[in-house]
Amino acid sequence: MKNNWFQKLKNSLSKSSSAISEGIVKIVSSKKLDDKTLQDLEDLLITADIGVDTSISIIENLRKEKFNKDVEINEVREFIASQIESKLINSYVPLRTEKETNPxxxxxxxxxxxxxxxxxxxxxxxxxxxxxxxxxxxxxxxxxxxxxxxxxxxxxxxxxxxxxxxxxxxxxxxxxxxxxxxxxxxxxxxxxxxxxxxxxxxxxxxxxxxxxxxxxxxxxxxxxxxxxxxxxxxxxxxxxxxxxxxxxxxxxxxxxxxxxxxxxxxxxxxxxxxxxxxxxxxxxxxxxxxxxxxxxxxxxxxxxxxx
Ligand SMILES: Nc1nc2c(ncn2[C@@H]2O[C@H](COP(=O)(O)OP(=O)(O)OP(=O)(O)O)[C@@H](O)[C@H]2O)c(=O)[nH]1
Ligand SMILES: [Mg+2]
Structure with missing residues (x-):
C-alpha cells in the first residue's frame, strides 16, 4: 500500500505531471512513433524543464527502441519514467543523522x-x-x-x-x-x-x-x-x-x-x-x-x- 507521503508527493507534483502526462496523450494519439511524434515528445520534456541534453538523450533512447512502432500511451510513460529514474539514480543521498563524537x-x-x-x-x-x-x-x-x-x-x-x-x-x-x-x-x-x-x-x-x-x-x-x-x-x-x-x-x-x-x-x-x-x-x-x-x-x- 502506498503511504501518505506518496499521496503528498503525488499532489505536489500534480501541476508538473499533468502537463507532461496530458502532453503525452495528445502527442502519442497517432499511435506510431514517427519523427514528428518523437520531436514533439522531446519538446514536451524540454518545456517541462527536464533539460535539453537530458530530454534529447531520453528521446534518442526511445527512438532506438520504438521508432515507427505502434505504442500505447502508457508504454511511452513507462519508458520515459524508467529513463528519468536511471538518470537520477545517484542523485539521492540521505543526510547523515547518526550520533557522532562531535557536533x-x-x-x-x-x-x-x-x-x-x-x-x-x-x-x-x-x-x-x-x-x-x-x-x-x-x-x-x-x-x-x-x-x-x-x-x-x-x-x-x-x-x-x-x-x-x-x-x-x-x-x-x-x-x-x-x-x-x-x-x-x-x-x-x-x-x-x-x-x-x-x-x-x-x-x-x-x-x-x-x-x-x-x-x-x-x-x-x-x-x-x-x-x-x-x-x-x-x-x-x-x-x-x-x-x-x-x-x-x-x-x-x-x-x-x-x-x-x-x-x-x-x-x-x-x-x-x-x-x-x-x-x-x-x-x-x-x-x-x-x-x-x-x-x-x-x-x-x-x-x-x-x-
Ligand atoms: N509551499 C511551500 N512553501 C514553503 C516551503 N518552504 C518554504 N516555504 C515558504 O517560502 C517562504 C520563504 O521561506 P523562508 O524559509 O523564509 O526562506 P529563506 O530562504 O529563509 O528567506 P530569506 O530569509 O528571506 O532569505 C515562506 O513563506 C515559507 O513558508 C515549501 O516546501 N512549500
Ligand atoms: Mg531566512
Missing part, C-alpha cells in the same frame, strides 16, 4: 526566499524526532526579521537557539552557535545565513568568514553545506545553484516548495548539471513537510503514472 555543523545557504529558515525548522524537527539534539544559529543578520523568524520556530519546536539581537556580525553568531553545541554536547548545530545573491562579493566574504571562524572550534566544520533551491524557480534555480557551488563548497541540496511547482522536472536537469546530491524535498510550509527524495516515485509520478 555535526550544518550551514544552510541559498538565495532570499528559497526556504532556508523554514527548512532549518524542518531539519530541527526531524533531528529531534530521531532522538538527537540540536541547536540553531540565527546567522542571517542581514534581513531585519530573519532572526525572529528562526526564534519563533525554535520556541515552537523547543530547540535552543543562538541569536544576538541587533548584531550584524553573522560570523560571531555562527561562532557562538558552534561553541554552544560543543559545550552542551549537541549532536547538531544548524546555522541560518543571509541569501543576498545580488551582492556576490559580500555574500562570498560573509560565508568565507563564517567558515573560517567555526573552523577555529572544529577544523572539520562545517560538516555539511546545504543549499536550498526553490522548486518553483525552474531553470533559474540552476543558475543560482551554480553560483553557490562556485562560492561555497555545497555538499547537498534540498529542493523546496515542490508543492505547487509546475517546474518539478528541473530536478532532473539540476542533478545532471550539478552533480550535487539531493538530500530532501520540501512539500509544504509545516515542519513535517520534508521528505526523502524517492527517485522511483518521483520518476513515475512526474509522467503521470501513479501506481
Amino acid at each position: 555535526q555543523i550544518i550551514l544552510v545557504v541559498g538565495v532570499n526566499g528559497s526556504g532556508k529558515t523554514t527548512t532549518i525548522a524542518k531539519l530541527g524537527n526531524l533531528i529531534k524526532k530521531r532522538g538527537l539534539s540540536v541547536v540553531f544559529g540565527a546567522a542571517d543578520t542581514f534581513r531585519a526579521a530573519a532572526s525572529e523568524q528562526l526564534q519563533m520556530w525554535a520556541r515552537r519546536l523547543n530547540i535552543e537557539i543562538i541569536a544576538i539581537p541587533g548584531s550584524n556580525d553573522a560570523a560571531s553568531v555562527a561562532f557562538e552557535t558552534v561553541k554552544k553545541a560543543k559545550e552542551t554536547n549537541k549532536d547538531f548545530a544548524i546555522i541560518d545565513t543571509a541569501g543576498r545573491l545580488q551582492n556576490r562579493l559580500e555574500l562570498m566574504d560573509e560565508l568565507a568568514k563564517i567558515i573560517r571562524v567555526i573552523k577555529k572550534i572544529d577544523p572539520n566544520a562545517p560538516h555539511s553545506i546545504l543549499l536550498t533551491l526553490d522548486g518553483t524557480a525552474g531553470q533559474n534555480a540552476i543558475q543560482q545553484a551554480k553560483v553557490f557551488k562556485e562560492i561555497a563548497n555545497v555538499t547537498g541540496m534540498i529542493i523546496t516548495k515542490l508543492d505547487g511547482s509546475a517546474k518539478a522536472g528541473y530536478i532532473v536537469s539540476i542533478s545532471q548539471e550539478l552533480n550535487i546530491p539531493i538530500h530532501f524535498i520540501g512539500v509544504g510550509e509545516s515542519v513535517e513537510d520534508l521528505n526523502d527524495f524517492n527517485i522511483k516515485d518521483f520518476s513515475r509520478l512526474i509522467v503521470g503514472l501513479d501506481e
Whole structure:
C-alpha cells in the first residue's frame, strides 16, 4: 500500500505531471512513433524543464527502441519514467543523522526566499524526532526579521537557539552557535545565513568568514553545506545553484516548495548539471513537510503514472 507521503508527493507534483502526462496523450494519439511524434515528445520534456541534453538523450533512447512502432500511451510513460529514474539514480543521498563524537555543523545557504529558515525548522524537527539534539544559529543578520523568524520556530519546536539581537556580525553568531553545541554536547548545530545573491562579493566574504571562524572550534566544520533551491524557480534555480557551488563548497541540496511547482522536472536537469546530491524535498510550509527524495516515485509520478 502506498503511504501518505506518496499521496503528498503525488499532489505536489500534480501541476508538473499533468502537463507532461496530458502532453503525452495528445502527442502519442497517432499511435506510431514517427519523427514528428518523437520531436514533439522531446519538446514536451524540454518545456517541462527536464533539460535539453537530458530530454534529447531520453528521446534518442526511445527512438532506438520504438521508432515507427505502434505504442500505447502508457508504454511511452513507462519508458520515459524508467529513463528519468536511471538518470537520477545517484542523485539521492540521505543526510547523515547518526550520533557522532562531535557536533555535526550544518550551514544552510541559498538565495532570499528559497526556504532556508523554514527548512532549518524542518531539519530541527526531524533531528529531534530521531532522538538527537540540536541547536540553531540565527546567522542571517542581514534581513531585519530573519532572526525572529528562526526564534519563533525554535520556541515552537523547543530547540535552543543562538541569536544576538541587533548584531550584524553573522560570523560571531555562527561562532557562538558552534561553541554552544560543543559545550552542551549537541549532536547538531544548524546555522541560518543571509541569501543576498545580488551582492556576490559580500555574500562570498560573509560565508568565507563564517567558515573560517567555526573552523577555529572544529577544523572539520562545517560538516555539511546545504543549499536550498526553490522548486518553483525552474531553470533559474540552476543558475543560482551554480553560483553557490562556485562560492561555497555545497555538499547537498534540498529542493523546496515542490508543492505547487509546475517546474518539478528541473530536478532532473539540476542533478545532471550539478552533480550535487539531493538530500530532501520540501512539500509544504509545516515542519513535517520534508521528505526523502524517492527517485522511483518521483520518476513515475512526474509522467503521470501513479501506481
Ligand atoms: N509551499 C511551500 N512553501 C514553503 C516551503 N518552504 C518554504 N516555504 C515558504 O517560502 C517562504 C520563504 O521561506 P523562508 O524559509 O523564509 O526562506 P529563506 O530562504 O529563509 O528567506 P530569506 O530569509 O528571506 O532569505 C515562506 O513563506 C515559507 O513558508 C515549501 O516546501 N512549500
Ligand atoms: Mg531566512
